[in-house]
Amino acid sequence: TPVQNDLRELYNLVNLLRPGTLGTYRAFRRRFMVRGDKRLPKNTGVLSDLLNSVMIRTTRAKTNIRFPSRSVEIASFELSPGERKLYEAVTAFVRERFSDQDRVQFLKWQFVSMVLQKEIGSSVAAASHTLGRARKDPRYQTHWKDLERLYQLGEEVTEHSKLNGLLDILGRENEKVIVFTQFKSTMSFLAQELKKAGYSTSSFHGGLTALEKEASIQAFRGDKQILISTEAGGEGRNLQFCRIVVNYDLPWNPMKIEQRIGRVHRLGQTGDIQIYNFSTEGTLESHVLEILHRKINMFHLVIGEMDMILGEYSDHQTFEGNVFQIWAGAKGRNEIERKFRDLGDRMALNKRRYEAVKRLDEEIFGG
Structure with a gap:
């Protein structure tokens, strides 16, 4: 609905349907817009009458359509002990990468860290899939040991x-x-x-x-x-x-x-x-x-x-x-x-x- 965005959108829409209905934009702004808020109208009764002359609005409430509740x-x-251990270890690893002062390292890990954090919130299987690949990826060689440790924690989860x-x-x-x-x-x-x-x-x-x-x-x-x-x-x-x-x-x-x-x-x-x-x-x-x-x-x-x-x-x-x-x-x-x-x-x-x-x-x- 135009009112939820900007009253100028409403003015443009009505002007397209029937030019001149709301006068010039300057007159519309002076008559119907609260100063300083492009979404807040005034004189709503008069504005409503003018709008009714050019458009018909039918809402769901006015129909017989039943939407389910x-x-x-x-x-x-509660995470199982094994899941909790892995979740906290992955989170600690992600936070270490996020706080890296080396800009190159930070940018290299930014996307992977976010994905890994999302995956561990989904399942051990999802996080283990990424960890299993990253522990052998030359791009992340400086952290292979940490990645291997995290991967093994995932392998230990049984519940x-x-x-x-x-x-x-x-x-x-x-x-x-x-x-x-x-x-x-x-x-x-x-x-x-x-x-x-x-x-x-x-x-x-x-x-x-x-x-x-x-x-x-x-x-x-x-x-x-x-x-x-x-x-x-x-x-x-x-x-x-x-x-x-x-x-x-x-x-x-x-x-x-x-x-x-x-x-x-x-x-x-x-x-x-x-x-x-x-x-x-x-x-x-x-x-x-x-x-x-x-x-x-x-x-x-x-x-x-x-x-x-x-x-x-x-x-x-x-x-x-x-x-x-x-x-x-x-x-x-x-x-x-x-x-x-x-x-x-x-x-x-x-x-x-x-x-x-x-x-x-x-x-x-x-x-």
Whole structure:
């Protein structure tokens, strides 16, 4: 809606539909815009009457379309001793690379460090895949010893807390389930372990051909109970025949989470949506989930609203980068808590601002 961005966009749109309706832009600005705020209108009653002469607005609330409700459950787990040891060791390694004063070394490790931190938040399998390659890569030879140590810690992990939680949920849900993960290594790990447990699965990822992708979806529509999907499955596919979503790992980019949910929470869905968000205590992802779930109640927003609330963080690189900088650059637990609390407060303020603009939007356009 133009009001959520800039009232000049509204003026241009109306001027395109019927030139002269709102007068000159200078007159429009003087009559209908609060000085110093390009998004805040005044004389909303008069403006609403003028807009009604050129446009008709029909909202979802005015139709008979029923959208399903969402039920959200935070499934929180304690990492197993082996997982905790590896998670803390990887985090310490990432923080050492982040604090490197050598600019060349810092830039060399920046991307790898971020990926590794994301992977260890997903699964041991995902992190081990990267560690196994990096420990033999000549580019990282100066840290081969550390990388080998981390890889061996991963090899020692025998208990996977989130896997156990997933098996528990699948035992309760006697219907189709979509399990989202960011990484193919996690997807392969889950496919293997779920097969051992007697479940039928179909896998969907960006490396499949168009025909293979279609076959995967059709298999899930047919006799496969579980679809394990990477982010590629969160775009352009409608999966309304399934109503249960498990976020096995949590992207740092809220828009990716919204895309996941949007695959099932859309027109054509006949059942209410059940979302399980997996969280492991004391991890970066638990802090992100605290912001998204408790500070701004993201999982009950209408699709599209998250982008408005992100505000200056609407570029996913900005939000992800901010999250990573807090985690990797903090000097201790207290600083981590404080900085994530500050980020959450800024997001909550963005939400309140968005809601204020939304109320004005409804006042001007008649809801």
